[in-house]
Amino acid sequence: MAGRLVVLGSGGHGRALIELLRDLPAWEIVGLVDAVPRAPVMLGVPVLGDEAVLPALRAAGVDQACLAIGDAAARLAAAARLAALGFGFPMLIHPSAIRARSAEVGEGTVVLPRAVLGAAARIGRFCIVNTGAILEHDVEVGEGAHCGPGCVLPGGVRVGARALIGAGAACRPYVTIGAGAVVGVGAAVTEEVPPGAVVGGVPARPLPG
Template sequence: MGGARPGILVLGAGGHGKAVLDLLLAAGAFDPAGVVDAVPRVAAVLGVPVLGNEALLPALRARGIAAAHPAVGDNVQRLAAAARLGAAGFALPALVHPAAILGRGAVLGDGVAVMARAVIGPEARLGRLVLVNTGAIVEHDCIVEDGAHIAPGAVLAGGVRVGAGAMVGAGAVIRPGIVVGAGAMVAAGTAVVADVPAGATVAGVPARPLPQSAR
């Protein structure tokens, strides 16, 4: 260590790990100290070394790296990874790409990632470990609960509520004030015009239920 910026560890060397490192390198608030992965397959991601697997977590924490990020796209796996990082003593700061826009009064929970060109409207609230992906829009007064993922280019109009662990697929559009239940899946490109029950999968324009077998 010894640099002016605090170090941060990235858990996950896959595609989302690469996007998170791109965010960190652009933002400059943290110094990416390395990447760990369940099964390391590459030596480095964007020039940041892959140090090994999660067995290294205690040693890396002891070395003085105090912050980490679970860079895993899957909601269930991201929450599990965050729990392992927390148990190893890492703090999970919210990360915001410098090309994202945060409205006045927006609230971000621990471990949130707001990727490039995303917009979080005024007084929107993101729970812990929410992922707002590239170019997504979470309009004013939306509430996105813990561990949900708003995929690239999705649009939540004003006052939408997305339940814990739900996934809103790429390019989906959700009408104002709609409630998407916990653990629901909104397929890519869907237009959501009515509330989505918890755990349901919906697809199409307008949204219709997809059988659970198609998840």
């Protein structure tokens, strides 16, 4: 019997997670929750209302949730609110993703189609590993970080909590990207990125705030 799960968020990332969950027969989506829904139904899944409906869902036996929120700070704040209500957060890995047996994935993290998690990679809680991202051996990704579509993190790269790696970005091995940093789309990171920095370009350089 499939487990019942509510998705928090009905934007673009919500659509991606609906399709992810549809490829995971262990889960049944009971509905979406969003403070500002775009429509009453998204991809055939009903929007149930805002977070005020969550206690009733919990009382009805729905005890798992998936966070479809792109912004890291908002995602982690939502996780804390739902955890206080008693919700759990399964890790969700698309069947087409490649995960080494020694790779670790934290609660609430989602791994989208064709992503690769290499040997001894460690992905923290509530992360997003987006479509086609490659995280090679010994990569470490901190809580709430987002590895964008098609990014390439070779061996030993460290990504701090809440950092964002843009689509198609790449790093040299063993580089560190600090907490809350942003790496722009298509950037080539050859040096350490300080916490909170915004970098872009080839090679990556600090961008104006």
